[in-house]
Amino acid sequence: MASEDEEFTMLFQDFYPSLCRFLECLLGGRAPLAQDLAQESFLQLHRTAWGTMPVGEARFWLYRVARNMAINEFRKSNTRYRLFDRVVEVMRPRARNPEQEYETQERNAMVLEMLQTLPEDQRTALLLREQEQLSYREIGQVLNISESKVKVDIFRARAALRERWNRTLGISRSSHKDAKVQTPYLSLRALAAKSQ
Amino acid sequence: MSCNFPEKISSLIDGELSATEAREVERHLLSCSECQQLHADFLNLRTQITSFETSPQPEVQNRALKKILASSERGVPARGLRWSFGTRAIAFASLLIVGEILGLVVYFNLDTQDKNTAVVQAPSPMPVATAEPSVDPSKQPDTKATPEPNKENTPRRAPSPAPVKRPPVREPKPGEQFASNPVPPERLRSADAETMTALHFEKSETLLRSFRNVRMDEPGAAAEVKYERTHARQLVVQNMMLRREADASGDVQSSSLLESLEPILIDIANLPDKPDRDAVRTIRERVERKNIVPLLRVNSTALARALD
Numbered sequence A: 001m002a003s004e005d006e007e008f009t010m011l012f013q014d015f016y017p018s019l020c021r022f023l024e025c026l027l028g029g030r031a032p033l034a035q036d037l038a039q040e041s042f043l044q045l046h047r048t049a050w051g052t053m054p055v056g057e058a059r060f061w062l063y064r065v066a067r068n069m070a071i072n073e074f075r076k077s078n079t080r081y082r083l084f085d086r087v088v089e090v091m092r093p094r095a096r097n098p099e100q101e102y103e104t105q106e107r108n109a110m111v112l113e114m115l116q117t118l119p120e121d122q123r124t125a126l127l128l129r130e131q132e133q134l135s136y137r138e139i140g141q142v143l144n145i146s147e148s149k150v151k152v153d154i155f156r157a158r159a160a161l162r163e164r165w166n167r168t169l170g171i172s173r174s175s176h177k178d179a180k181v182q183t184p185y186l187s188l189r190a191l192a193a194k195s196q
Numbered sequence B: 001m002s003c004n005f006p007e008k009i010s011s012l013i014d015g016e017l018s019a020t021e022a023r024e025v026e027r028h029l030l031s032c033s034e035c036q037q038l039h040a041d042f043l044n045l046r047t048q049i050t051s052f053e054t055s056p057q058p059e060v061q062n063r064a065l066k067k068i069l070a071s072s073e074r075g076v077p078a079r080g081l082r083w084s085f086g087t088r089a090i091a092f093a094s095l096l097i098v099g100e101i102l103g104l105v106v107y108f109n110l111d112t113q114d115k116n117t118a119v120v121q122a123p124s125p126m127p128v129a130t131a132e133p134s135v136d137p138s139k140q141p142d143t144k145a146t147p148e149p150n151k152e153n154t155p156r157r158a159p160s161p162a163p164v165k166r167p168p169v170r171e172p173k174p175g176e177q178f179a180s181n182p183v184p185p186e187r188l189r190s191a192d193a194e195t196m197t198a199l200h201f202e203k204s205e206t207l208l209r210s211f212r213n214v215r216m217d218e219p220g221a222a223a224e225v226k227y228e229r230t231h232a233r234q235l236v237v238q239n240m241m242l243r244r245e246a247d248a249s250g251d252v253q254s255s256s257l258l259e260s261l262e263p264i265l266i267d268i269a270n271l272p273d274k275p276d277r278d279a280v281r282t283i284r285e286r287v288e289r290k291n292i293v294p295l296l297r298v299n300s301t302a303l304a305r306a307l308d
Helices: A002-027 A031-049 A055-076 A079-091 A098-116 A120-130 A136-143 A147-169 A184-195 B006-013 B019-031 B033-050 B058-074 B078-120 B185-212 B221-249 B252-269 B277-290 B292-307
Strands: none
Touching (some): A002 A031, A002 A055, A002 A098, A002 A120, A002 B058, A031 B058, A055 A120, A055 A136, A098 A120, A098 B033, A120 A136, A120 A147, A147 B006, A147 B033, B006 B019, B019 B033, B058 B252, B185 B277, B185 B292, B252 B292
8 A cells, every 4th residue: 555655656746747737738827727637637546547557557547537627627617717726826926036937927828829729639639749748659549549640630730830920920931931940939039029 | 832741740850750751851851941941840839838837836746645645545536625615615604694594584483473472471471492501491381281291300401421511402392483592503503513523632632542552562462453443433534524614614723633633543544454563653653743632632622611
């Protein structure tokens, strides 16, 4: 029992932060809700599936359950929760200096805004690939779809984001040939300026 | 895009192409500037998405883990804990409102009844029904013909083995309206909860003292723990209920003490048939470290005094 709990604790320490990040991106922010859902996913794992599945599988199981919960949240999403989340977010203690915090917030907001333009399945596949670095096979396992669907979803997501990004910056494809590749941070700054 | 490589470029940056395909795409990239740009843009997107920073505070993470491990054993949904205060507060507020409405209805009914009684029996007015122990039921006029057996022998305050004194609840007479007790329902509920909490603290204190005195040097140690384990199992459920009650009523002191007590009770309840010395010693040390036995004593005494 003790060793099972230790193993579970290790898994929790390893994946809880990344599951929170995944959920936050999927939900378009709402960090407190993301943390709640991550916690609930782990709780379900501990109650139902822990001990009956290989540890390696647990990670995929977690992402699958977390994603389903996030989809449920989309459906029942209401203002009260959003308001509560925002209040919690505003009241959250922040340890870093304000400038650094501001930059991080700005960058995060831009990423979230971009991701929200994607359909949910493409967004999930892209997040699992880019943030969690899962392979196409593993993503297919989490989302219960084929590898080829994963490949197409990820490509479409990237293409859509790229197009939106270029459109926002006012860069046409024809004149893009000689455009210098921008650093991500500068791109975000430029994107922020354009959207204002 | 003039060429048909974009999808392969996406797979290339994900490392999902075979060596042959990857070489083919890389060769193409050398000659196609559009694909070079696409490749660079996809990599930029990756950098942006991975730059998303969020990390729950360590204390949030630790709290979440504790809740999961504890509530898995207790069967309480983890997320419910976060929202439980609000839900309970709403439930409690609703209960208060219902209580007040009932109180008003009862008040008006009582008023009407008093007037009616006064008209019918002017010389011997209906006594006001209260929960005060000073009211002697034997002296109340019997407005109905139904006899009340043993009413005269009923003591004013029934002797109770419980250490905490509670005002006796007067039995309604036949024909008397049940809801004619003017004591507000929420007060009764609160007193009940406090009494139960005080008793629970006493029982838990006894249990922990008993557990502290378990002898582990003897071969029959497992049999001795069995008693504590059985009692702990009974107390865990009660502890959960009382903790919720204390949370809902805003009794922070009792709530925090019950919260500290709960994992200890769970640990004792979960001890195996033949616990090893280390398991017992660990729990004992935790009891000592949290200084929980004196706290239980102080709180149960304080609650009992408050109820007197």
